[in-house]
Amino acid sequence: MSEIVTAGILVIGDEILSGRTKDKNIGYIAEYLTNIGIDLKEVRVVSDDEADIVAALDALRARYTYVFTTGGIGPTHDDITADSVAKAFGVGIDHHPEVVARFRERFKDQELNEARLRMARIPDGGELIQSATILAPGFRIGNVIVMAGVPSIMQAMMDIIAPKLKSGVRMLSDTVKANAREGDIGTPLRAIQQNHPETIIGSYPFLDENGKPNTNLVVRSRDADKLAAAMNDVKIMLTGLNLPPR
Amino acid sequence: MSEIVTAGILVIGDEILSGRTKDKNIGYIAEYLTNIGIDLKEVRVVSDDEADIVAALDALRARYTYVFTTGGIGPTHDDITADSVAKAFGVGIDHHPEVVARFRERFKDQELNEARLRMARIPDGGELIQSATILAPGFRIGNVIVMAGVPSIMQAMMDIIAPKLKSGVRMLSDTVKANAREGDIGTPLRAIQQNHPETIIGSYPFLDENGKPNTNLVVRSRDADKLAAAMNDVKIMLTGLNLPPR
Numbered sequence: 226m227s228e229i230v231t232a233g234i235l236v237i238g239d240e241i242l243s244g245r246t247k248d249k250n251i252g253y254i255a256e257y258l259t260n261i262g263i264d265l266k267e268v269r270v271v272s273d274d275e276a277d278i279v280a281a282l283d284a285l286r287a288r289y290t291y292v293f294t295t296g297g298i299g300p301t302h303d304d305i306t307a308d309s310v311a312k313a314f315g316v317g318i319d320h321h322p323e324v325v326a327r328f329r330e331r332f333k334d335q336e337l338n339e340a341r342l343r344m345a346r347i348p349d350g351g352e353l354i355q356s357a358t359i360l361a362p363g364f365r366i367g368n369v370i371v372m373a374g375v376p377s378i379m380q381a382m383m384d385i386i387a388p389k390l391k392s393g394v395r396m397l398s399d400t401v402k403a404n405a406r407e408g409d410i411g412t413p414l415r416a417i418q419q420n421h422p423e424t425i426i427g428s429y430p431f432l433d434e435n436g437k438p439n440t441n442l443v444v445r446s447r448d449a450d451k452l453a454a455a456m457n458d459v460k461i462m463l464t465g466l467n468l469p470p471r
Numbered sequence: 472m473s474e475i476v477t478a479g480i481l482v483i484g485d486e487i488l489s490g491r492t493k494d495k496n497i498g499y500i501a502e503y504l505t506n507i508g509i510d511l512k513e514v515r516v517v518s519d520d521e522a523d524i525v526a527a528l529d530a531l532r533a534r535y536t537y538v539f540t541t542g543g544i545g546p547t548h549d550d551i552t553a554d555s556v557a558k559a560f561g562v563g564i565d566h567h568p569e570v571v572a573r574f575r576e577r578f579k580d581q582e583l584n585e586a587r588l589r590m591a592r593i594p595d596g597g598e599l600i601q602s603a604t605i606l607a608p609g610f611r612i613g614n615v616i617v618m619a620g621v622p623s624i625m626q627a628m629m630d631i632i633a634p635k636l637k638s639g640v641r642m643l644s645d646t647v648k649a650n651a652r653e654g655d656i657g658t659p660l661r662a663i664q665q666n667h668p669e670t671i672i673g674s675y676p677f678l679d680e681n682g683k684p685n686t687n688l689v690v691r692s693r694d695a696d697k698l699a700a701a702m703n704d705v706k707i708m709l710t711g712l713n714l715p716p717r
Contacts (some may be wrong), residue, residue: 300657
């Protein structure tokens, strides 16, 4: 069985913490990683503050196989992600010649100002994440993958970097609608979880199409047989319920 | 000038990290706190794992005035928030008599099973956050406010607890559309930020209604006069731009 590959996400930006911008990247990256067999274990959101970024980055990169950051790689003074990553890794940072060359093709001289050149600053040893449609590149250094905050650009960067990552045995998942309230099934469900320790059983209440309280039960495992055995016990339990009408 | 009141958010749940459920609470709470003068400084998302929850809770509650948690207070085995909070505070946890009494009014004896009673478990010293429309209560202990993960219930809990919180001097904010690309204004904007150290100037690129790259500039400050002075300099800078057509 191959190793388990883990990840953390670090979202960087005052605008997320003030509520002005609603993050759309966490959910996207979470689903993406699940689909390629990488376990997302933790997310942090911090402000545009170098000390906070470095501290969060160091905590996450020490703990997980990969860390994905979003935000703070644009041309303005509040874009300090690349400098913070260089500081965390204790390496220098300078204008990357390949990025500068691309900018020279793309911008007139008067447009290639100090602010735009800021987007070419890459920590020493960083590997670029770029394509024809991406203006300011992301980069990878060590186990840290630095991406844009704008969702469409971040998504393009994920597609570029994903094939280069280790992936683990994919977590499999199966869902059944309980047609019961969560409180009706919590006790037998706990017993099933205890009998199937190599599965993770989750219980998620929702209001169904008739406006009635209902529950999705999700069984997850890296082993298809163990998943099926646990799901079988869940279905037997549900069939045997003798509930008053909801 | 009254003190600055800060907060962290701890989102608890495997379903967020797997991408199965897209979080809607972070953005809501972030905006809510900004509106009542509390500065959200950090967000963490962790799995349904007691050690991870306790570690994140201890880090956040030591650092910020308040910590808001969402998720993990339902009736099933994966709902371990209350127990984790009790462990972090080093206090006991038991069925809260007031919650049990309400459950006895609400449920028939056969329905008041072990799973449902689990929702009545409150750490010793916890103050209930409840109303007629909330089945499983949230609670507050010390500077930690424990809320449901279901957005509508979490929102009702915020309305109950918010009036009881300290709030600071509200952060004021003003926005102007630059009608310029971020890279066109990054250099003068940095100078304005340096001249107005008691403001926070943010730059947020977007595609406008004509499909052209544009930028929102946001000036924030607790001091209305300082905010106005910085915004005035931003507008003078924008008026003086001599840009090629976008």
